[in-house]
Amino acid sequence: RKEVEQDPGPFNVPEGATVAFNCTYSNSASQSFFWYRQDCRKEPKLLMSVYSSGNEDGRFTAQLNRASQYISLLIRDSKLSDSATYLCVVNPHTGNQFYFGTGTSLTVIP
């Protein structure tokens, strides 16, 4: 079983829409969680860390559900510039290996 699983999409949504991505992880002792975005042929950029109580940064909201072992990312009022691949990242309690999902592709359509 993969450490991190994501729906690869693609998600095609109109401007202004709300879109949500989920990601599940297999190691219940996982400690740190992140969302990164990656534009085509570019490096991943940290979007936000995910905290146990959930956290929000402008139009972006991240949630963690430890009982069900998933994290989510909600994007409100989608912009054309949000088009990218969104990568879910999990860091187990032991070790320093970061596990990346395969990414979810989002295209925001005018």
Add this chain to the structure above:
Amino acid sequence: ETGVTQSPTHLIKTRGQQVTLRCSSQSGHNTVSWYQQALGQGPQFIFQYYREEENGRGNFPPRFSGLQFPNYSSELNVNALELDDSALYLCASSQSPGSGSAREQYFGPGTRLTVT
């Protein structure tokens, strides 16, 4: 910009050759992690260096090796290149392997390696 730099940007090598990739970490960061990203996949962890010592390794063979220097810059060396080694190689720096926000990793632009 993250302040993490990598060189070279692109590289073409022949099967069996050896390659060295370089990474300079962001100011104030002492930890460097290396990843391999194949097309259409998420980055795969190769290893991490902290204070010049290897501090964790993913599922990569010994022909993948690395170094970290006193200024925290790092090298990734790959010997006996195989066609499957063709990928984007990313390095990421972080403040420390500690906890919380110190673990946040910031990526360089990557080196695109093609093995023919």
